[in-house]
Amino acid sequence: MKEMKVLLVDDEEEFVRALSERMEMRDVKSDIALNGEEALKSMDEDLPDVMVLDLKMPGIDGMEVLRRAKKAYPGVQIIMLTGHGSEKDEKEARRLGVFEYLQKPVNLEKLMRTITKAYKSKFEDTMSAAAFAEAGEFDTAKEILDRDKKK
Numbered sequence: 001m002k003e004m005k006v007l008l009v010d011d012e013e014e015f016v017r018a019l020s021e022r023m024e025m026r027d028v029k030s031d032i033a034l035n036g037e038e039a040l041k042s043m044d045e046d047l048p049d050v051m052v053l054d055l056k057m058p059g060i061d062g063m064e065v066l067r068r069a070k071k072a073y074p075g076v077q078i079i080m081l082t083g084h085g086s087e088k089d090e091k092e093a094r095r096l097g098v099f100e101y102l103q104k105p106v107n108l109e110k111l112m113r114t115i116t117k118a119y120k121s122k123f124e125d126t127m128s129a130a131a132f133a134e135a136g137e138f139d140t141a142k143e144i145l146d147r148d149k150k151k
Helices: 013-024 036-045 062-072 087-096 108-134 138-150
Strands: 006-009 030-033 050-054 077-082 100-103
Touching: 006 013, 006 036, 013 030, 013 108, 030 036, 036 050, 036 062, 050 062, 050 108, 062 077, 062 087, 077 087, 077 108, 087 100, 100 108
Parallel strands: 006 030, 006 050, 050 077, 077 100
Antiparallel strands: none
16 A cells, blocks of 8 residues: 555644654654645645544634535545534534544544554545456446545
8 A cells, every 4th residue: 555645734733743743753654734724725735645633723624624625535534633522513524524533632542543544444445446347347336436425
């Protein structure tokens, strides 16, 4: 598998830089965006495989970033990470297609496992669709890919 691209989005600069450094110590490279606008611009320039997204940010908040990102780039796996979320927020994030919704503070090992799981799941449907297409089952392959677009 290719090297994973992770985008960390959080307005708490010290937190997001520390998280990036701790991930790099585990050989996972990441880019950083400090607000929603930066996150969307970064996605346009260099699409990540996985985005770890804060919910509450000034300007474009995490829910709106999630909404726009899933519409423009449905294959990106998004993990919402928040210290201020509610049950209502979690429901809405799941409806919009978030891969996982985690509360801060989060255990780094749990976050790393979730990022890895999100990254791997990104390719499962695509690989499955390719296998069906190769076998001549084009309708099934299209169904899988269409389902993936809706995620």
